[in-house]
Amino acid sequence: xxxxxxxxxxxxxxxxxxxxxxxxxxxxxxxxxxxxxxxxxxxxxxxxxxxxxxxxxxxxxxxxxxxxxxxxxxxxxxxxxxxxxxxxxxxx
Numbered sequence: 470x471x472x473x474x475x476x477x478x479x480x481x482x483x484x485x486x487x488x489x490x491x492x493x494x495x496x497x498x499x500x501x502x503x504x505x506x507x508x509x510x511x512x513x514x515x516x517x518x519x520x521x522x523x524x525x526x527x528x529x530x531x532x533x534x535x536x537x538x539x540x541x542x543x544x545x546x547x548x549x550x551x552x553x554x555x556x557x558x559x560x561x
Contacts, residue, residue: 470535471543479556482525487554492516494549500536502546513546 477483483491495502495513502513506528511518513532524530530550534542 470533471539472531472533473543473547474529474531475547475550476529477524477526478551479553480526481556482528483519483522483550483554485520487556488516488519490554491519491546491549494545495542498534498536498538498542498545500534500539500542502542503533504546505531505533 479487481487491504492514504511504513504519504522504524506522506524509522511522513519522530532543532546532550534540534546536542
């Protein structure tokens with residue numbers, strides 16, 4: 470099992486479009502991928518689960534991966550969740 474933490478940086482947090490991006494990335498890995506916020510742990514391959522986290526700007530998400538490509542999965546999830554989803558430079 471691999472674990473890590475990432476801070477959500479984009480102003481709107483993980484809303485519908487970023488949630489879809491997270492699920493798309495998570496499903497590209499064979500490993501199980503879990504996200505956790507304030508005690509709520511969800512399967513990152515579930516769009517409803519990701520949206521249910523209501524991950525706002527500045528919150529920290531714990532990532533855990535387990536399986537044959539768990540290291541790559543952790544790196545990929547850390548990258549997508551920390552990327553700002555292309556929204557960092559958008560005006561308020």
